[in-house]
Amino acid sequence: MNLTAEEKGILQGAQGKGMQLALSTLVRYGEAFAADRMVEIHSAHLAGSFGAFIYRTYYDAIRLMVKEGLKVKVPATLNPRPLEKIKFLDRIMISQQGFLEASLAKLGVTPNYSCVCYDRENIPPQGAMLAWAESSAVQFANSVLGARTNRNSVTIDLCSAVTGKTPRFGYLLDQNRRGQVLVKVKAKKIDFPALGFLLGKKVVNRVPVLEHLECTRDDLKNMGAAMAASGAVALFHIEGVTPEAPTMKDIFDREPDEIITITEEELASLRSFEKSKPEMVVFGCPHLTMSEVKTLGEFYRGKQVKLPTYFCMIPRVRQELGGTDLLRDLEAAGVRVTAQCPLAAWTIRALGRKTILTNSGKLYYYLHKSEYGATEDCLKFSGVSS
Amino acid sequence: MKELQxxxxxxxxxxxxxxxxxxxxxxxxxxSKPWNLFNRLAAVYYDRHHELYKKDLYNRVLVFPQTIGSTFTGMVILETIRRGRAPLAMVVQQADTLLTSGLILAEVWLHKKVPLIEVPDPQLFNLIKTNDLVEVNGDTGAIRIIG
Incomplete structure (x- = not known):
């Protein structure tokens, strides 16, 4: 790799051990993928927000950086808190939560505490170079915003945040963002998380281009998250919807490597709630936006939930809900409003947990004892009609 | 004796x-399952839909296409290596960023190396079979099946 004089100096320890180790990591990472040089990033997003006792090396790195007075060089947002009301047994699993949050604050990390950092706190412009972790956020930044990031791991994200750099390879390069696989969806009504779940498995690590379809940004958020969980997809395009694919001719340089057709039956086959008896309903993986809270919330006004029902949302959204009629009505209906990470929360609290029904393809993929339902299935089980 | 490059x-x-x-x-x-976390970070693969369900990855030359899923993967591999519970070496069709990050982090922050070789051969899983005795050289990228 071609390194600047300053970068060479950092590798020799000119800015301390923390910077030296962080940049060495990034240079090795770049070399593994034939990067020609480092680039300055617009922002970072850190996925390592769960203080689980096992992440010792991550904490060593953070401790060193705090000790040397390092600060993030770019805005760096952060993933959700695993739990909000930490009970005694939880402390065994996430014993380092307090240390982690305080240390990241000292580094200057933005305490947005949400995987949906791109709703307000971290919205990069098209073409911006990023170093984001969190597979669902990487998806959104690349596909919906047209910004550029690789699938960065926890700890690599931290190295990039404190150096302000990432190696130039992968999805940062034009040629790796081109369409590879064509996807046709033959369904009148599209279940987006289910579509993401299926595409992740079929596409694995290639760049799919979907034929034009009607969707909201939240639909793309939810589809992308599922695709990034069941596969390793970092970027998708939708004809006439996403910024890099106004037409098929703009995004394909040659014939697609494969044409994948998804049918209504395949989408419906994911709905598994008849397999076991779900006893709680969870919405919000990725976190719900205000728009989603309002849309879902309408179904709960003046009603009562039949099963414990959780809305997991961006902390700022919960704050903005404070004092509104909507919040009052949700609470009156028995909906539990939280900003925790549902995946972390119900992994930590796995012992004797009830079966969860969710409309999140990502949550369904990861959580054992969970079933998938389309939004209307979840509303119905929850006790309200759609 | 078979050789791959x-x-x-x-x-x-x-x-x-x-x-x-x-x-x-x-x-x-x-x-990342409780059975591993409370067993000194054992690397037993607990995905009941997968053909390696309940197999311990420790000390094996792990041969697979690539990793998928969460960006926590690099850190998971890193900590498994730290505890000495990791595979001996890895041979993949495609070195993805998450797997590679984990191994690089272990090299830079822990000075522990788990050799990684990329062999983009569609026949890889016909050429190397489970329980073959395999010699890998991460410096040259050479793989020899010796038994």
């Missing part, structure tokens, strides 16, 4: 028994 990404030499799968591995969901 790949691209060495993490250096080092190792000889061990292969554990082969043609299905991608989700190391976050497969390894």
């Amino acid at each position: 790949g691209r060495g990404i993490i250096s080092g030499q190792a000889t061990g028994k292969a554990l082969v799968t043609s299905q991608p591995l989700n190391l976050t969901s497969g390894l």
Whole structure:
């Protein structure tokens, strides 16, 4: 790799051990993928927000950086808190939560505490170079915003945040963002998380281009998250919807490597709630936006939930809900409003947990004892009609 | 004796028994289970839909297409290596960023190397079989099946 004089100096320890180790990591990472040089990033997003006792090396790195007075060089947002009301047994699993949050604050990390950092706190412009972790956020930044990031791991994200750099390879390069696989969806009504779940498995690590379809940004958020969980997809395009694919001719340089057709039956086959008896309903993986809270919330006004029902949302959204009629009505209906990470929360609290029904393809993929339902299935089980 | 030539990404030499799968591995969901976490970070693969269900990855030459899933993967591999519970070496069709990050982090922050070789050969899982005795050289990218 071609390194600047300053970068060479950092590798020799000119800015301390923390910077030296962080940049060495990034240079090795770049070399593994034939990067020609480092680039300055617009922002970072850190996925390592769960203080689980096992992440010792991550904490060593953070401790060193705090000790040397390092600060993030770019805005760096952060993933959700695993739990909000930490009970005694939880402390065994996430014993380092307090240390982690305080240390990241000292580094200057933005305490947005949400995987949906791109709703307000971290919205990069098209073409911006990023170093984001969190597979669902990487998806959104690349596909919906047209910004550029690789699938960065926890700890690599931290190295990039404190150096302000990432190696130039992968999805940062034009040629790796081109369409590879064509996807046709033959369904009148599209279940987006289910579509993401299926595409992740079929596409694995290639760049799919979907034929034009009607969707909201939240639909793309939810589809992308599922695709990034069941596969390793970092970027998708939708004809006439996403910024890099106004037409098929703009995004394909040659014939697609494969044409994948998804049918209504395949989408419906994911709905598994008849397999076991779900006893709680969870919405919000990725976190719900205000728009989603309002849309879902309408179904709960003046009603009562039949099963414990959780809305997991961006902390700022919960704050903005404070004092509104909507919040009052949700609470009156028995909906539990939280900003925790549902995946972390119900992994930590796995012992004797009830079966969860969710409309999140990502949550369904990861959580054992969970079933998938389309939004209307979840509303119905929850006790309200759609 | 069969020989394969790949691209060495993490250096080092190792000889061990292969554990082969043609299905991608989700190391976050497969390894981050209570049974491992409370067993000194054992690397037993707990994904009941996967052909390697309940197989211990420790000390094996792990041969697989690539990893999928969470960006926590690099950190999961890193901590498994720290505890000495990791595979002996890895041979993949495609070195993805998450797997590679984990091994690089271990090299830079812990000075522990798990050789990684990339062999983009569609026949990889026919050429190396589970329990083959395999010698890998991460410096040269050479792989020899010796038993």
